[in-house]
Amino acid sequence: LIFFDALRVKIRDEGMNRSQVMQTLSYLTDVIGPRLTASPNMKRANEWTRDEMTKWGLQNAHLEPWGPFGRGWSLKRFSAQVSEPQSIPLIAYPKAWSPGTNGSITADVVYLNAKNEAELEQFKGKLKGAIVLTSPMREVKAQFEALGTRRDEKDLLNLADAPEPRGGPQRRTFQLTPEQRTAMQFAAKRNQFLLDEGAAVSIDPSRIGDGGTIFVQSATVPQPLPTEPITPNTRGIPPYDKSAPKLTPQLVMAVEHYNRLVRMIEAGEKVKMAVDLAVEFHDADLMGYNTIAEIPGTDPKLKDEIVML
DSSP states (O other), rough: HHHHHHHHHHHHHHHHHHHHHHHHIIIIIIIIOOOTTTTTTHHHHHHHHHHHHHTTTOOEEEEEEEOOOOOOOEEEEEEEEEESSSSSEOOEEEEETOOOSSOEEEEEEOOOOOOOOHHHTTTTSSOTOOEEEEOOOOOOOOOSOSSSSOOHHHHHHHHHHHOOOOOOOOOOOOOOHHHHHHHHHHHHHHHHHHHHTOSSSEEEOOOOOOOOOOOOBBBBOOOOOOSSBBBBTOOOOOOOHHHOOOOOOOEEEEEEHHHHHHHHHHHHHOOOEEEEEEEEEEOOOOOEEEEEEEOOOOOOGGOOOOOOO
């Protein structure tokens, strides 16, 4: 017990007085930056972490491949702003694995407010070369509660008294309601319609967040609805698949900027946007990598055992 008490004191002293957590986090986020799976930045982060672990005295630091995952993607250049009737800088970001625009383009902005296939047909012949807003406006509600809160004694007690989870991960299946199936089928047809009509760029509002925050997902691949039953493992062709079909360049925009553009168009204003999106796909190595290192124990009886944190 005396030994473990002394060890706890040493660990606490290291954490409180010589922690490298923020320096490590800063290098990964500020210096290396975004680390999309299979991207060059992900590989750089893997290799930097391996070298740091070696400096810290861990043994057998190395990269272990997994997969194949698919092609990597990196952003080379991006800008987006309203150019007419006035200049408006925009908060937007390309979806991961979106194709580029082959140089800077300036085009009319069209609000695709179709809710069904009949309404979609009204846009036939009107989207070629256009920058298309593809979703309805999302309401931004006022916030009256603090974004951050602290756990109090009651919260901590509730967590401590929470029952143990029952069983392991369950393989769930579920049936789509007729309304859900109709909505998903229409979304797939709308995405294919944008591609067939030759839209230059499609834009969605950020699905959550406000105040300028933006949440970006991977590019949407036009494809038919999967057969039921649907499980958590059900998926179509992902955009990082080397055989993924051709896509329309896709952006996500901060919700308040997106809503403003919709309101301008609904007010009868003719809006133009300038977009420049350059990307690079990486398919020479389709594997993903984990960085692994070891702290070997001293008891020869336990040398083949592994502790994972």
